[in-house]
Amino acid sequence: MSLEPAPRLHTKPPQTTPAHRKQLRALVRAGVENRPGVYRMLGPTGTVIYVGQSRVLRTRLLSYFRATGRRNKAARILRHAFQIEWEYTNTEFGALLRELRLIKQYRPHFNTMMVMDEWPRAYVALTGGTVPGLRVVARSDDPGAVALFGPFRRVAHLREAVRALAEATGLRDCTLEDTVRGSGSQRGSALWFSDDPATRPKAVPRSRAPGCLRHDLGTCAGPCIGQGQSAAYRTAALTLREFLDGRSDGPVQQLEQAMQQAAAELAFEKAGILRDRLALVRWLHERVQHFHANVDRLTFRYHAVGHADAEWVYLIRRGTVRAEVRAPRTAEEQEAFEALVTRIYDGTDPTGADIPTHDLDEFYLVASWFRRRAEEKKRTRHAHTRR
Structure with missing residues (x-):
């Protein structure tokens, strides 16, 4: 389902020749069917540069070859596509789901760039480690996050709200990591508390570090300068x-x-500052509550x-798709299906979290699908009903 890349004729940036694009079009015409599926555009070295989907895959791919103009999105992508790969999915919903998962896997250049061009977005993240922190991140799969919420379009307002939340709880909102490397094999904690001297770094004496403005203002425990109490900080992190x-x-x-x-x-001046801070935290709290209320509604077949x-049949629990199976047609298939349903819906979440941080985008895809397609909502069933 792919064509070997043409000789690389351009480097800044690499582009295909009209003759190569003609070969790609012939490949699509000969091999692609009009059914749900996803496609990948690949660069000269095989790197995925764009992922897309359609319920009529052949028609969608052929539309790229009719696109013209320097600024046309489809034409622009095709000029850099040295290979086209595709795969079919069982349903249109399955194509959307597969597209999302491939984008998260490959993070293609054109998908990422076009999302950023469309509208900026950001997430609230609580980081892990021995000294958790609160920060605003750009990715829903931020590797340092143990709890994530978003996305937000009003990024500047979100940053103000997160700073207000950090000031209210005393948690750090800096980007320091938990560990630093010194010369040779020396290592130490970049963050530590005054009542826990065992974590004091060996490589970089914190007494020589610059001060912490938030600690001076009384709005942060100051683990970056070896201040604060570890137990109180852990309690604040749990509250957050x-x-x-x-x-x-x-x-x-x-x-x-x-x-x-x-x-x-x-x-009154202090009260005014606290009033403004309270308004920001309330704004964030309302959105958190709204999000979790919607999550509770998205558990069904x-x-x-x-x-x-x-x-x-898609088995959906708390907004994420946990399994996709053919509807049972025999008594044996029905028995296996019911066992799968029980395993997915009963007891604690097998992922170990209410909403896995890496599935936020999937939650929004599922919510959007049923919000925009009332007729598909009618095809949902309670998790444990036989039909």
Whole structure:
């Protein structure tokens, strides 16, 4: 299903020749069917540069060869495509799902660039390690995140809200890592607490490090300069995790109490600062609550009709697709199907998390699919019903 790359004639950036594009078009015409599927455009070295999908794959791919103009998206992608690969999926929904997973796997240049051009977005991330931190990240699969929420379009407003949340809880919002490397084999923790001297770095004495402005202002424990108490910090990190999981409004209550106390003490300037901080944290809390309310609604079976009118069942739990199987046609298949349903829906989530951080984009894909297609929503069933 692929064509060997043509000789590389251009390097900045590499582009195909009209003759090679003609060969690609002939390949598509001869080999692609009009059924749901995904396709990959590959560069001269085999790197995936773009991933797309369609319910009529042949028609979609042939449309690339009719595109013209320097700024036309399809024409632009095709000029850099040395190979085209494709695969079929069982349904249109399956094509969308497969496309998303391939984009997350390969992070193709043109997919990433076009998303950024369309609208900027960012996520709230709680990082792991011995000293968790709060930060704004650009990727839904940020490797350092243990809890993630988003995406947000109002990135500047989100940064203000995250800073307000960090100030309310005392957690760090810097980008320091938990470990640093010194000369030779010396290593030490880049972040440590005053009551835990065993973690003090050997390679870089923290007494020589610059100060922490947030610590000086009383809004951060200051682990970057060896300040704060480890137990209190862990408690604050747990409170923040519960906030992002939608199980607590602790930071909101803390700010409300602090604002009321400042007003009672006639410290009106301080009360005003806390009021503004509270408004930002409430804004974030409302969106967290709305997100988790929607997650709870997205647990069901989806019986979709696919190619050749075959019925496929998607087992969806809390907004992510856990399995895709052909609808049972025999008693034996029905028994195996019911065992799979029980394994996926009963008990604790097999992923070990309410919403796996790497599945946020999948959750939004599932939610969008049923929001925009009321007729498909009618094809959903309760998780444990036989039909």
